[in-house]
Amino acid sequence: MKGDDPVKDAEPILSKYLPLVTPPADLAAARAELLAECPHGAAIVDRLLRPLAAQETIRNPPVLIVGEPGGGKTRLARRYGEVLGLQPAVYSMGGAMDAMAIAGVSRGWSTGGFSAPMREILRTRIANPLLVIDEVDKIGTSRHNGNAADALINQLGIETAARYRDVYLQADCDLSRVQWILTANTLAGIPRPLLDRCTILRLDEPGPEHLRALAGSILADVRADRGLDEVWCPPLDGVEWDALEAHWPGGSLRALRRLIEAVLDARDAGPRQ
Secondary structure, three states: OOOOOHHHHOOOOOOOOOOOOOOOOOHHHHHHHHHHHOHHHHHHHHHHHHHHHHOOOOOOOOEEEEOOOOOOHHHHHHHHHHHOOOOOEEEEOOOOOOOHHHHOEOOOOOOOEOOHHHHHHHHHOOOOOEEEEEOHHHOOOOOOOOOHHHHHHHHHOHHHHHOEEEOOOOEEEOOOOOEEEEEEOOOOOOOHHHHHOOEEEEOOOOOHHHHHHHHHHHHHHHHHHHOOOOOOOOOOOHHHHHHHHHHOOOOOHHHHHHHHHHHHHHHHHOOOO
């Protein structure tokens, strides 16, 4: 979001008390919905939801989910935000060489803009939106135009977040209620000050016992991506389940999605012989 006047751009939220998203009335139903799509993430789902039972508003500390590539870390983080009404936004740090996407850009530059959390507060009009920062282990180490890890350290810190200086607005902003979930394939290379600000949770790889739940969820995503409904793209049949079970022993959800897409392509190609 960017106009000619940062103060005018931020006017909808300046000096206003923004609403805070509250925990769902039925946490058990929220848990069931999340586990239906990520059955191998039960420990993380419980860790995220359990504190909410005693909270009036959703307020978890920053979380870093670490696990193997393709294991569903980003999907779990995004769906957690969607199910709880936190209107999540995903920021990919893969190959990020500077801080601009996270820290924003000072006014006066042609690319001037708000910091990431300010953008999401403006977008959602809530004080505790969820930012999913994907692949933080791949943030570049260059200090040219700042470093994204340094910006995150300030935005996640308890004291610094409450009085975060947005470089575009040139004013202190209260980001203390913003919710954060970071993801990484490994902890190696992530700055220690950033790790110290996060609760680190490990997501184990899904196994073959999770195939049915995962495939059903992924099939729904593929349907949506292809603009199909259940009439034109019905559930998998017995032969198709046999094929998936034979070719997916567990592991990457990206690989499972490719297999499901291949099954649907085979349907389009004509009847099986």
